[in-house]
Amino acid sequence: MVAVSDRGPEGRSVLIVEDDFDVRDALSQLLEFEGYLVAGAANGQEAIDHLRSTPRPAAILLDLMMPVMDGFQFRSELMHDPTLASIPVIIISADASVAEKAARMGATAYLRKPIEVDALLHTLERFCLP
Known part of the structure; x- marks a missing residue:
């Protein structure tokens, strides 16, 4: 299920694609x-469904290892959809490789997980309106 907060200005929207509820929360x-x-x-399929509706x-924060549709498959789907391909994707993973x-x-x-808050915010500032 996709949950959306009712707070935050336009241009500062982020989709978090992460199977670990605690990390996502x-x-x-x-x-x-x-x-x-x-x-x-x-998972990636929920994210694709959300993006199309x-x-x-x-920006998108994307974990790679997930059930149903992993981050690699999700990214491939995005790249093949001209309306979604240009969304900035920030990979989040515990695997340094x-x-x-x-x-x-x-x-x-x-x-890299665990994510440093300052690094996350600095990265998102590059793609989201102030």
Whole structure:
């Protein structure tokens, strides 16, 4: 199920695609506190469905290892959809070796878990309106 916060100005919207509820919830709370409009999806398929039925987010935070549709499949789907391909995708992963794969996938940025708050906020500021 996709949940959307009712707070946050336009242009500061973020879709968090993460199967771990606790991680997704913690990121959502942090970003909502910082003024972002946040939506969450537990896997790539939920995220695709959400993206095709709502306005585009300013950025996507994407975990790679998820059930149903993993982050690699999700990114491939995005790249084949002209209306979604240009959304900045920030890969989040505990696997340090993923940074190179993320670049090959066309990811905009890579953040290693556990995510440093300052690094996350600085990265999102590049893609979201103030």
